[in-house]
Amino acid sequence: RIMRPDDANIAGNVHGGTILKMIEEAGAIISTRHCNSQAGEPCVAALARVERTDFLSPMCIGEVANVSAEITYTSRHSVEVQVNVMSENILTGAKKVTNKATLWYVPLSLKNVNKVLEVPPIQYARKEQEDEGKKRYEEQKLDRLETKQRNGDVILPVINPEPHTVGYSQSSLIHLVGPSDCTLLGFVHGGVTMKLMDEVAGIVAARHCKTNIVTASVDAINFHEKIKKGCVITVSGRMTFTSNKSMEIEVFVDADPFVDESRERYRAVSAFFTYVSLSKEGKPLPVPQLLTETEDEKRRFEEGKGRYLQTKAKRQAQMQQAAQQ
């Protein structure tokens, strides 16, 4: 579809969140279709996890986004979907890969939303494809378990913060979940959640560096708990780390089923977003360093640095590998 002014920031760059939402919709369609392809209980595929995603090149207003999706692995209860996004300038014909994402879905019964159904297996062209898929499946399963445990943090407000401190840029928004945000089962689409997360992270980044910012990458996102129609969700973001030219922002999503007395507010999702600051010509700008004050902030800065160096090393290894081929 054509990118509209509402999909973009004032500099004309399409929000990463808009792209994440399109990716998730494509993933939900293909995996729901697959899981219903054999006779049996009807089901809806629910997003369980999105693997780390890089935004390779910015998309602009007026360009057309082409989204394609393919199922690449099935375990007994989950589906791995690979989604590619290309931006096409229909005036010049130029096409660019904008985004590649891997998503995991789980089929939930339409009749009983707490029942996870079995996934029809796919055929693999080669045995190695199945083995590699299985390896990816095991890895993500482990990572999901891990993040579930360290999911208890809360963002506390700060009064009169200094510029470039963590408290200065931290932000949160609330959103009342409406019918158009939800699947047939009455739960929020993963893509809607990701769009709100990107919105908050973008505001944190812009408050920190006061320039035009764009999403550079999103770390793996795990969806631990479903969010029901009628909930209020609070999406909060705080900066955790800055390198010379990038900012890492941690985002939390908390759901408050306030009309349902029996449930407490709970943490539904958390993730790290990385942003870069761009000049008017679209070149990366240096980013003011994050000033850490408390012990926790210093610890999170070091952890962010670890993730940053690890990603950098991985990318260099890939480039060397590519150069040798």
Add this chain to the structure above:
Amino acid sequence: RIMRPDDANIAGNVHGGTILKMIEEAGAIISTRHCNSQAGEPCVAALARVERTDFLSPMCIGEVANVSAEITYTSRHSVEVQVNVMSENILTGAKKVTNKATLWYVPLSLKNVNKVLEVPPIQYARKEQEDEGKKRYEEQKLDRLETKQRNGDVILPVINPEPHTVGYSQSSLIHLVGPSDCTLLGFVHGGVTMKLMDEVAGIVAARHCKTNIVTASVDAINFHEKIKKGCVITVSGRMTFTSNKSMEIEVFVDADPFVDESRERYRAVSAFFTYVSLSKEGKPLPVPQLLTETEDEKRRFEEGKGRYLQTKAKRQAQMQQAAQQ
């Protein structure tokens, strides 16, 4: 994309206007891409006309709409696009053709919006395809000229109308044209206009028969004049004819460039929409007869009857032809 609650009426049937908007977006993308496929002035394809369209089967919330488009004819300054819409129930895998539409676009220069550019010619597999396309091109050109002339009517309000009269159900809405309604050139997308037209026609039909109604078909729509960002558009509808099971509604679109002193309010588009009334089980219901009072209303009723009988005869001829093959 997946159909959401906001795309549909309370009975869960997707608005004809939502489908028209998707059709037009697909047509605009493929024709803009084609018109820019040769080196030359960059341009944007503007909708000039939509041929008569039948809604073959209703689409429901939760179904996925698959839209495909193909260029079928090019004249020197215009492109004919054929768009097909399939609805897919991803739970059952069932697919149905919902809609086939033919649209005409004209390439306007990005630098000078009043300049119509030349269209790169397409290759035809067979000579007959070109001849048939040329015939369609001449026919629509004639029809556009004709409708341009009789475009002067105005809908006046009626005080305390009787049920089932024309005045009783006539309706109008106003809409302030915002940035997301517009193309790169700053003019309203044809699809946005058609969606508003369907909304008004649907209110007229529902007021008349007070049941669940769905769009059955849309007569050819000609876009005589562009509508600019910042205009207020008034969309008005009145019932012109009822058969036993259908209602014909005439819809006018007037644009009021109210901050631009130099221009008067003008008629931008007009068209006929046909609706049917459905029971809770989705079966067509009888429609109360339209009570005509003035001479003009009686004349319009007879003209509507003429269109109705003509369409019916055409459809019967097609079915006989199909039966003989």
Add this chain to the structure above:
Amino acid sequence: RIMRPDDANIAGNVHGGTILKMIEEAGAIISTRHCNSQAGEPCVAALARVERTDFLSPMCIGEVANVSAEITYTSRHSVEVQVNVMSENILTGAKKVTNKATLWYVPLSLKNVNKVLEVPPIQYARKEQEDEGKKRYEEQKLDRLETKQRNGDVILPVINPEPHTVGYSQSSLIHLVGPSDCTLLGFVHGGVTMKLMDEVAGIVAARHCKTNIVTASVDAINFHEKIKKGCVITVSGRMTFTSNKSMEIEVFVDADPFVDESRERYRAVSAFFTYVSLSKEGKPLPVPQLLTETEDEKRRFEEGKGRYLQTKAKRQAQMQQAAQQ
């Protein structure tokens, strides 16, 4: 236009904010048209104030909202517009008055947004109409000045609040101002701001009483400062007073032009919203009493009580007057 699922809460009642947004759009159109009706500099009417508004009966999904607007007074630099909203159930034909609102607009030059233009005077049928309008004009002018002065309060966060305290239900959201939120001048539509205010106030009310709530009335709202495209706006709400069956919520709007270094964050709007809690059958429910803790909270509670009693007295006087006629 037809009310859609996204316009309403889960109980099907249309959000007061949706109605306020429609009212403001109608007011902006009629006053912009009027201010451009004489030759001169083109201008856009900007909302300066909305008088106190009562929501007389709730509107539901599937109903059609009819909005009509009329200019009732003009001063040298401002326009008073009276807007009426009727809800129509198009299946039964039943119509109800939902809302009456009075809005004040000021014409700003399209070329120079800081220049207030002169308003073409309207003709009055009777001299008394002009005199009454002038009285209303003087009154609102005085009230605007007053509220401008007491506009400095800030909502501070509370850690682990007890149920039914002020801190327990207070809420805030941030919103990045996009192109569709803005007028041709690049400033946020008053209606967009009011919709966000109603959203926050509704969440505060729902958190307090954990039931289905609807907007009962909105106190006069003054728009002190324009908010520009690209700003982040923070909308915060806290409960100030509860009677047996109603809740009063104070809402603040702060604009943060964060890419524009030269401007600090500033208070743009503030207002009081009143909500009632409804049972599933639509009957008013008793509301848990607000627990006030600090001196400020107790003072605000008393002030709210004053406003409540004043409104009640005014309404009783009107009813007596009506009964005597």
